[in-house]
Amino acid sequence: MERDFKNIQQVIDKLNADAxxxxxxxxxxxxxxxxxxxxxxxxxxxxxxxxASIVKSLGAISNREREDNxxxxxxxxxxxxxxxxxxVGDGYYCEDWQREMLRxxxxxxxxxxxxxxxxx
Numbered sequence: 256m257e258r259d260f261k262n263i264q265q266v267i268d269k270l271n272a273d274a275x276x277x278x279x280x281x282x283x284x285x286x287x288x289x290x291x292x293x294x295x296x297x298x299x300x301x302x303x304x305x306x307a308s309i310v311k312s313l314g315a316i317s318n319r320e321r322e323d324n325x326x327x328x329x330x331x332x333x334x335x336x337x338x339x340x341x342x343v344g345d346g347y348y349c350e351d352w353q354r355e356m357l358r359x360x361x362x363x364x365x366x367x368x369x370x371x372x373x374x375x
Contacts, residue, residue, distance in 0.1 A: 258313070258329070261332065263288075265331075266313060266329065267365055270313070271365070273308070273312040275303065275309055276305075276308070280369070283368050298339050299337070299339070300341070301339065302342070302353060302356055303343075303357075313338075343357070359373060
């Protein structure tokens with residue numbers, strides 16, 4: 256049976272407790288508002304050092320018949336929430352920049368985001 260998180264804060268707490276090196280790439284301003292996940296219309300875009308670490312920590316489920324290390328989902332209060340996992344070296348961004356984003360990340364409401372310079 257899939258894990259069902261109570262709310263998004265529980266997801267963040269799990270990532271932080273497991274010392275996963277991650278940051279939320281965009282649209283994080285309302286991340287803690289659990290109402291945005293109703294119906295599975297929103298996804299969470301994450302940059303991480305290694306996608307396998309998030310998959311393991313959260314018990315994320317692949318959205319593809321063959322895992323592609325990018326498209327996964329979890330459940331929050333019974334709602335399917337898609338995760339778009341980008342990891343260092345996947346070619347989505349320049350690898351050096353991916354490493355810099357993770358190295359210089361900052362805390363925002365208890366979760367990690369890019370610093371202002373990288374976000375700009």
